[in-house]
């Protein structure tokens with residue numbers, strides 16, 4: 001664990017907001033760490049400040065999370081947010097009760113005393129974001145109220161002599177006006193040692209040297225941002241002789257991706273990256289595989305097999321003094337449940353059991369494990385990687401593999417129970433149910449259902465099409481996706497060809513993906529679009545023909561996403577260029593939000 005000295009520690013009571021608080025405070029120039037509430041006061045004694053986060057429980061629940069009361073004797077500023085306020089109240093002798101009403105959403109906070117440090121530069125009334133059932137009904141001794149709202153009398157109070165602050169609302173969410181100012185006022189109360197990318201780089205370099213000792217580091221470079229930045233940093237600190245990178249070319253990479261990665265490293269004088277072309281092996285293993293999760297498993301396992309074989313060939317074993325480098329970043333460590341009150345979201349592939357065992361044995365170095373994604377990008381630029389390279393859109397680990405839709409037989413035939421259409425469709429010209437299934441998220445879980453396509457003379461979707469997409473997917477039971485055809489005005493007979501992942505299909509998708517990427521960048525849309533999957537479907541107008549789906553989306557965290565409306569001229573140009581690829585005879589754009597459709601089709 002990195003040093004606590006000079007950091008602001010966030011004790012995570014299990015709310016969903018610990019990361020948000022943490023990244024906001026870092027942006028204000030203080031280093032942060034998220035720790036378990038029970039962390040001992042002894043460990044926290046050198047912290048610059050402590051923030052007690054929100055949490056879903058009531059302080060009176062038997063198993064509700066508790067901090068160590070001795071933290072209040074350390075002489076360190078404390079800020080309690082929501083559950084954190086209630087915890088301070090209870091532990092320091094006040095009273096918490098169930099509020100008369102539960103308060104969720106916006107509220108007006110009147111600030112009654114603007115002399116309290118934390119209210120510096122705030123107006124007398126602000127809109128704040130509340131989410132609570134309990135409230136403080138009697139303040140602990142030494143505390144005075146400085147803010148109140150309609151349904152929560154003691155919405156903000158402080159013991160200024162000890163620098164203890166308690167607020168019922170959430171300053172970390174953007175719905176709270178001046179939330180950043182409030183956090184900044186708290187940071188100013190703390191004696192932080194300051195946090196900048198430069199100081200971080202110095203500290204992490206010292207740590208890398210200490211941790212690696214006289215050993216060397218073998219690093220798997222995927223081509224993605226995190227592993228590329230970690231590899232560059234290790235090279236920078238340890239020197240080329242003590243680092244070896246391996247990039248496995250799966251045959252499912254994007255056009256020119258391997259060359260671009262190599263080129264970015266070459267420009268920095270980094271040449272210790274071996275590229276292993278294992279594409280034939282991947283295609284052989286994926287022959288005849290149609291099931292999406294099975295494909296993912298095979299790709300992951302083949303990756304490990306190749307890595308093991310190559311590292312053995314190169315003599316990079318633990319016995320020979322080599323340890324494993326990984327590009328794990330901060331949220332990956334917390335998502336795996338590093339603090340126990342945070343809900344376990346998913347086990348990250350960098351933290352599967354075998355790797356965890358190696359971590360416990362000190363055989364893994366993860367130099368970016370304290371950084372958020374935007375900080376990794378900043379560090380990458382500081383290390384000399386090109387801006388466009390470190391700001392690339394997120395791309396799934398299995399590469400184009402999850403975008404080559406595989407299907408053995410037609411998912412829907414006219415004899416099946418046809419999904420009805422919501423679109424007026426004289427002579428069956430304007431709507432067509434496609435012969436394939438794709439993945440969605442509907443209600444509580446994943447669905448594997450049909451997609452429907454709309455057609456119109458304009459060949460670009462209008463507002464009506466986007467609206468219809470939402471209502472159709474919500475009301476037609478066996479559909480989870482709506483697309484719009486940008487290559488044809490009327491529904492034609494579709495010819496389905498059974499398809500799994502082949503070099504030929506990968507090549508078709510690679511070309512279409514490169515065109516979409518280029519046109520998006522030419523139109524200046526790259527920063528506006530969060531991710532732009534391009535998907536290959538195993539049917540077309542002609543025998544053996546294939547189709548392409550464009551899937552530009554906007555999102556913050558991939559948990560939910562909305563379909564992006566592309567300017568008609570951009571969409572037309574993409575479509576026309578993609579239709580020029582031999583073997584592609586139809587193009588669609590996906591109009592579905594997430595939920596009900598996932599971002600990827602498989």
Ligand code: XMP
Pocket residue numbers: 296394395396397398402531558594597598599600601602
């Ligand atoms: P979905 O399709 O579930 O995707 O809406 C959410 C985000 O996760 C990415 N994704 C993956 N990333 N391995 C990865 O590393 C995978 O197997 C995988 N599948 C989906 C997807 O691109 C999106 O950003």
